[in-house]
Amino acid sequence: MKFFFFSPEIYSLINGSETIGGSELQQFILINSLLDKQHKVVICTKTAEITKYSKYKLISFPYNKRILKYFYFFGSLVRENPDVICLRSPSNMAIVMGIYGLIFRKKMVYFAASDVDFDIESSVKKFNRTCFRIFIKMTKYIFVQNNNQMALLKKYYNKQGVLNKSLIEIRNNGSNDGDAEKKKFFLWVGRMVPLKRLELLIETAGKMPSENFVVIAPYTTRNKYVDDIIRMMSDQENIIYHRFVKRSLINNFYMEAKGLISTSTHEGFSNTFLEAWNNSVPVYTLGIDPDNLIKNAHGKLGAVFSSVDELVKSINRRVIHKDPEFMNKYITDNHGIDKNVEFLLGKLSC
Numbered sequence: 001m002k003f004f005f006f007s008p009e010i011y012s013l014i015n016g017s018e019t020i021g022g023s024e025l026q027q028f029i030l031i032n033s034l035l036d037k038q039h040k041v042v043i044c045t046k047t048a049e050i051t052k053y054s055k056y057k058l059i060s061f062p063y064n065k066r067i068l069k070y071f072y073f074f075g076s077l078v079r080e081n082p083d084v085i086c087l088r089s090p091s092n093m094a095i096v097m098g099i100y101g102l103i104f105r106k107k108m109v110y111f112a113a114s115d116v117d118f119d120i121e122s123s124v125k126k127f128n129r130t131c132f133r134i135f136i137k138m139t140k141y142i143f144v145q146n147n148n149q150m151a152l153l154k155k156y157y158n159k160q161g162v163l164n165k166s167l168i169e170i171r172n173n174g175s176n177d178g179d180a181e182k183k184k185f186f187l188w189v190g191r192m193v194p195l196k197r198l199e200l201l202i203e204t205a206g207k208m209p210s211e212n213f214v215v216i217a218p219y220t221t222r223n224k225y226v227d228d229i230i231r232m233m234s235d236q237e238n239i240i241y242h243r244f245v246k247r248s249l250i251n252n253f254y255m256e257a258k259g260l261i262s263t264s265t266h267e268g269f270s271n272t273f274l275e276a277w278n279n280s281v282p283v284y285t286l287g288i289d290p291d292n293l294i295k296n297a298h299g300k301l302g303a304v305f306s307s308v309d310e311l312v313k314s315i316n317r318r319v320i321h322k323d324p325e326f327m328n329k330y331i332t333d334n335h336g337i338d339k340n341v342e343f344l345l346g347k348l349s350c
Helices: 022-036 068-080 094-104 126-138 147-157 198-206 224-234 247-255 271-277 290-296 308-316 324-334 337-348
Strands: 002-006 040-045 057-060 084-087 107-111 141-144 185-189 213-216 239-242 257-262 283-285 302-304
Touching: 002 022, 002 068, 022 040, 022 271, 022 337, 040 068, 068 094, 084 094, 094 107, 094 126, 107 126, 126 147, 141 147, 141 337, 147 290, 185 198, 185 247, 185 271, 198 213, 198 224, 198 308, 213 247, 224 239, 247 257, 247 271, 257 271, 271 283, 271 324, 283 308, 290 302
Parallel strands: 002 040, 002 084, 040 057, 084 107, 107 141, 185 213, 185 257, 213 239, 257 283, 283 302
Antiparallel strands: none
């Protein structure tokens, strides 16, 4: 099959310049797996270097063309003539993909990236949301990351989604538990945006001056929120901040982490959770727990807390919230690349 992916920011993963977000990473893993399985893939993204990377066929998306970009995008779809067109996260280009799919009877696929994707009350721009809603109503194949997304899709669109687990390349036996003395800090990984609530990690660090914290948080725009967060971290002596870490080096940080702290208000199925468990690192989360996975594991994957104070109290008491063997089994059974991509291809063949 020939796949067409619309992913404006994925180019940063192709050239290794910067990590943008979990949505792009999941697409990148899927695209590489499809190529390994000898499928054809075309990627529409923000780049002028369309011939530089021989492994990937890239199409440059003209963001500065306003109205003309819709016709350009439709022309690109007609020219490439894919069997499957794929979208992940709401976009105004969804309307073009939907029209093309209907006219030429192509398979249209949507991959949910966050729990807010199907929430009509979310803050996505009205025009983008309208285009997205039309696309969803026309799309037969909708893959979700968790049961909450499944319920929202049914509630707002009266459509049935298919649960398809997030992907991760499983490390050797998935276990890097190592010597407890080599665990040096608590880790926070995510984009520096308000919904990630990095300020709660800073608050946690302030209440635990004897512990060290490492923050890996890229940002695309320097705004007031980013300025405030950077200033707050610089005032906190036990926080080390990295704006960017290459994907090839990210596991080095997990291997030295006592735990991963999550402070988000919304997620789909966080890549950082998978990366942590892939390195035998527990997840300490302030609310986010897809399908109550962590809670139902009873301390084997981490712990869920209702407040910063509750999190701090648990860490100070040195409560153990991990089971490396359980983590490895969970990752292997549920999130392996080949198993999930074959499941996806099976659904698309129906």
